[in-house]
Amino acid sequence: EVQLVESGGDLIQPGGSLRLSCVASGFTFSDYWMHWIRQAPGKGLVWVARISDDGSGINHADSVKGRFTISRDNAKNTLYLQMNSLKVEDTAVYYCARDRLAEPYDKWGQGTLVTVSS
Amino acid sequence: DVVLTQSPLSLPVTLGQPASISCRSSQRLVDSRGNTYLNWFQQRPGQSPRRLIYKVSNRDSGVPDRFSASGSGTDFTLKISRVEAEDIGVYYCMQNTHWPPYTFGQGTKLEIK
Numbered sequence: 001e002v003q004l005v006e007s008g009g010d011l012i013q014p015g016g017s018l019r020l021s022c023v024a025s026g027f028t029f030s031d032y033w034m035h036w037i038r039q040a041p042g043k044g045l046v047w048v049a050r051i052s053d054d055g056s057g058i059n060h061a062d063s064v065k066g067r068f069t070i071s072r073d074n075a076k077n078t079l080y081l082q083m084n085s086l087k088v089e090d091t092a093v094y095y096c097a098r099d100r101l102a103e104p105y106d107k108w109g110q111g112t113l114v115t116v117s118s
Numbered sequence: 119d120v121v122l123t124q125s126p127l128s129l130p131v132t133l134g135q136p137a138s139i140s141c142r143s144s145q146r147l148v149d150s151r152g153n154t155y156l157n158w159f160q161q162r163p164g165q166s167p168r169r170l171i172y173k174v175s176n177r178d179s180g181v182p183d184r185f186s187a188s189g190s191g192t193d194f195t196l197k198i199s200r201v202e203a204e205d206i207g208v209y210y211c212m213q214n215t216h217w218p219p220y221t222f223g224q225g226t227k228l229e230i231k
Contacts, residue, residue, distance in 0.1 A: 035220070045159075045167060045210055047220040059218040095166060102155055104214050106178065108166040 002026040002107050004096050009112030016086050016116070022079040022096030022109055030054070030074040033099040036081050038092035039111075048094070049081065064090075086116045120145050120216050124209075124223035130231045137198040139226045141211035146191050148215065155215040158187055158196045161225075162207040170209075171196065198228075206230060 008020040022034070036048040049060045049070035058070055069082040079096050093111040097104065121144040131137045141156070148154045158171040169178050171187040174194065184199040198205055211223040 044208075044225045045161075045212070045222045047218075047222070050218065050220070061219050099214075102153070102214060103172045104157065104220070105159070105167070105212070106169050106172070108168070110166055 004098065004107055004109035006094065006096055006109040006112040009094065009114045011115045011117065012086055013118050014086060014088055014116055018083045018086065018114060020081040020083065020094055020112055020114070022081075024077045024079070024098070027098075029072075029077040031100060033057075033104075034070075034072060034079045035097050035099055035104065036070060036079075037095045037097055037105075037108075038090075039095070040089075040092045043092075046092075050099070051079070083114070086114075088116050090114060091116045119219055120147070120213050120221050122211050122213060122221055122223035124211060124226050127224060127226055129226055129228045131198075131201045131228060132231045133203060134200050137201050137205075137228060139196045139209055139211075139228075141189070141194040141196070141223050143192040143194070143213060145216060147194075147213050148191065153215070154190065155213060156189065156194050157212045157214070159210045159212060159222075160205075160207050161210065162204075165207075167210065201228070201230070203230065 003025045006022045035050045051058050051070045067085045071080045095111045097108045123142045125140045154174050156174050159167040161167040170181050175187050187196045208225045208227050210225050214220050
């Protein structure tokens, strides 16, 4: 069974740092691009970042560029999102999702909640 | 960036009746090879999103055939032939033709009258 399990969400003060993880199982992780997508409370879905299957291609949304970094460890079947200089507006549920052959997001994780507040 | 505009944003429907959601793009979503990457997702209350449709009209495995989608260029539509109670939730269109960024519509909330 394909599974994506996020973790690492927490309550953190503005300006703080956090690293999210997404552990994949049930499929060949290294065959897939991976993405982070977030959803603020009561709001819609917003793309955050993408990484190619081998990690050589990376893109971040303008709203997080310079603060967040997506990465992956194919040996550990794990996707990461390093989040620095967190802002109140980064408060959201963060989902990881997979993408292959331009058919994105056929599987999603359950999400992990990041709350940025003083 | 491509902007996707969904309408309506709220859709009250009677059980057993059809429903239709529009998604309009600020740019044509066909790429240089003639492919169109427009997808539809369903998010039931308290759940993660689930993909229903990929590349305009391809239904995902396990998606009931009462869901269908069509469109081209800048105009796309998701249709439910007969709404059932389990269809309650928010529906999003999303494009991956012109990226980055990947962009979603604002979402359409389907509710039962």
